[in-house]
Amino acid sequence: MATSPLPKGIMKAISFKQPYAWLIANGYLLVDDRTWRTQYRGPVLIHASKGLYEVYYDYVKLHTEILLPGKDKLEYGGVVGIANLTICSLPRELPNTISPQQRLYFNGVHEKYFGFLFEQARPLALLPCRGKIGIFEIDIDELLAAPPAAQAELF
Numbered sequence: 001m002a003t004s005p006l007p008k009g010i011m012k013a014i015s016f017k018q019p020y021a022w023l024i025a026n027g028y029l030l031v032d033d034r035t036w037r038t039q040y041r042g043p044v045l046i047h048a049s050k051g052l053y054e055v056y057y058d059y060v061k062l063h064t065e066i067l068l069p070g071k072d073k074l075e076y077g078g079v080v081g082i083a084n085l086t087i088c089s090l091p092r093e094l095p096n097t098i099s100p101q102q103r104l105y106f107n108g109v110h111e112k113y114f115g116f117l118f119e120q121a122r123p124l125a126l127l128p129c130r131g132k133i134g135i136f137e138i139d140i141d142e143l144l145a146a147p148p149a150a151q152a153e154l155f
Contacts, residue, residue: 006124006125006127006140006144007043007045007082007140008140008141009139009140009141010137010138010139010140011043011044011045011082011137011138011140012040012042012043012044012045012085012135012136012137013044013045013046013047013079013131013132013135013136013137013138014044014045014046014047014085014116014134014135014136015047015048015049015131015132015133015136016032016046016047016048016049017048017049017051017052017053018048018049018051018052018053018057018071018074018075018076019052019053019056019057019060019068019074020032020053020056021046021047021048021049021080021081022048022068022069022074022075022080022081022123023060023066023068024046024081024083024118024121025046025080025081025082025083025121025122025123025124026081026121026123027121027122028066029118030105030117030118030119030121031105031106031108031109031115031116031117031118032115032116032118033108033109033110033113033114033115033116034113034114034116035112035113035114036114036134037088037114038085038088038114038116038134038135039088040085040088040135041084041085041086041087041088042084042085043082043083043084043085044082044083044084044085044118044135045079045081045082045124045138046079046080046081046082046083046118046121047078047079047080047129047131047138048074048075048076048077048078048079048080048131049076049077049131050076050077051076052071052074052076054071057071075126077128077129077130077131078126078127078128078129079124079126079127079129079138079140080123080124080126081121081122081123081124082121082122082124083118083119083120083121083122084118084119084120084121085116085117085118086117086118086119087102087115087116087117088114088115088116088117089106089114089115090109090111090112090113090114090115091106091107091109091110091111091115092111094106102117105117127140127143127144128143129143
């Protein structure tokens with residue numbers, strides 16, 4: 001998949017271990033579950049942490065036809081995509097207004113966890129930056145204006 005141009009300004013972001021970040025950014029994983037809820041809805045940057053969930057990576061490689069990049073080809077430590085966060089809900093509290101297809105996406109979410117539904121996902125060129133826990137903000141313009149990490153250490 002080709003990458004989209006980077007958005008501008010301050011945006012909300014959420015961090016995932018790989019391969020979750022790649023799967024969400026490329027539209028393969030539509031719902032991820034968390035132990036916490038958010039009221040935020042709208043565009044969200046998909047941040048890949050520096051971690052790899054190896055068991056899940058191996059499962060996807062062995063049991064799906066998804067052309068997942070090699071572990072050494074996945075990008076880590078930065079923004080890798082953008083999506084719209086459209087629903088955050090416990091499976092038993094899903095709104096009546098959602099489509100039957102959207103409802104199906106929540107089938108794998110544990111009853112005590114909140115499912116985050118991501119739609120209209122698309123990958124972005126890696127934008128290195130630190131992640132945080134929860135929903136956090138990234139100033140894209142500030143990151144793009146900063147010198148590369150190696151040069152920044154010289155100043």
